[in-house]
Amino acid sequence: MFCAHFCNAQNVYLSKVEKTNDNTDKFLYRKSENTTGAEYLGEIEVQGFSKDDASVFSLIYKKAKEIGANTFSFKPFENIEGTSQPLNPSNYRMALYYTPKEKLMEHNGKLYVFASSDKDQKININKKDYLLSPRSYLTLDIVPGEVYTISTKKLLGSTIKVQPKTNTENLYFQISSLKVKSDTSGTGGLNLKSGDIIGLEKSYAEFLSLVYIQNKQ
Numbered sequence: 001m002f003c004a005h006f007c008n009a010q011n012v013y014l015s016k017v018e019k020t021n022d023n024t025d026k027f028l029y030r031k032s033e034n035t036t037g038a039e040y041l042g043e044i045e046v047q048g049f050s051k052d053d054a055s056v057f058s059l060i061y062k063k064a065k066e067i068g069a070n071t072f073s074f075k076p077f078e079n080i081e082g083t084s085q086p087l088n089p090s091n092y093r094m095a096l097y098y099t100p101k102e103k104l105m106e107h108n109g110k111l112y113v114f115a116s117s118d119k120d121q122k123i124n125i126n127k128k129d130y131l132l133s134p135r136s137y138l139t140l141d142i143v144p145g146e147v148y149t150i151s152t153k154k155l156l157g158s159t160i161k162v163q164p165k166t167n168t169e170n171l172y173f174q175i176s177s178l179k180v181k182s183d184t185s186g187t188g189g190l191n192l193k194s195g196d197i198i199g200l201e202k203s204y205a206e207f208l209s210l211v212y213i214q215n216k217q
Contacts, residue, residue: 010048012059014066017042021068021098028064030206031071031097032105038097041067043075049090051117057207060094069096071104074210089135089211109167111140111148114174114200114208121175124151130215132175137208138215142167150197158197172205174198 019041031038044063050056064072075093076084115121115132123130126149130138140148142164151159152175162171176196200208 010046010050010056010059012044012046012056012063014063015043015045015093017067019067023068023070023098025070025101027070028061028203028207029071029104030210031073031099032107033073035071035099035103035105037103038071038099041069041096041098044072044094044096045092046094047091053117053208053211054204057204060207061203064096067096068098071097071099072207072210073097087211092211094210108169109142110170111142112170112172112200112205112209113138113140113150114172114205114212116174116176122153123175124153125149129153132215133213135211136213136215142171152196160197170202170205172200172202174200174205174208 075095114137121132
């Protein structure tokens with residue numbers, strides 16, 4: 001069970017396996033602190049830094065599914081004095097769980113916009129400018145029926161418009177200067193490509209919300 005994979009100098013491996021679950025859930029969501037009924041299965045450790053977050057998540061997803069996990073949470077390392085260390089993108093741990101679907105805590109009604117992993121990005125949402133630093137993201141509350149216009153503010157950049165009918169689910173987008181192929185394999189990849197504004201699948205977006213820093217602007 002303790003095998004490893006490498007991705008751009010990143011080592012992703014199962015560092016602990018407490019038990020396994022035989023569920024066939026395709027998702028891998030971030031577990032809320034208030035979630036009850038989650039069964040602890042084991043831990044994944046990631047060593048080394050990579051800008052290719054999609055490939056890293058694909059490896060994490062495969063490792064998690066080996067033991068039947070469908071949820072994860074950050075498990076910080078401790079300092080010598082016993083305090084928790086913040087997440088270090090070059091070395092971090094994730095606890096893996098199986099959580100029954102009816103126990104999953106929903107935090108819906110948010111628009112998430114993630115920056116790219118390597119450069120500052122100016123964007124405009126509904127005529128308001130934002131500057132996203134690399135590996136950061138912002139969230140906005142969704143108002144049902146309102147049109148959200150997201151633009152990358154480039155001469156040859158992209159603009160998309162979305163109009164959520166309800167606030168019962170989140171919307172996830174990433175601003176990227178890279179060409180990214182859609183992943184429809186069900187392993188938590190990317191889809192809804194529109195130039196350099198990319199719609200993200202929920203599992204992958206919730207992973208980014210762990211390893212990226214939230215922009216409070």
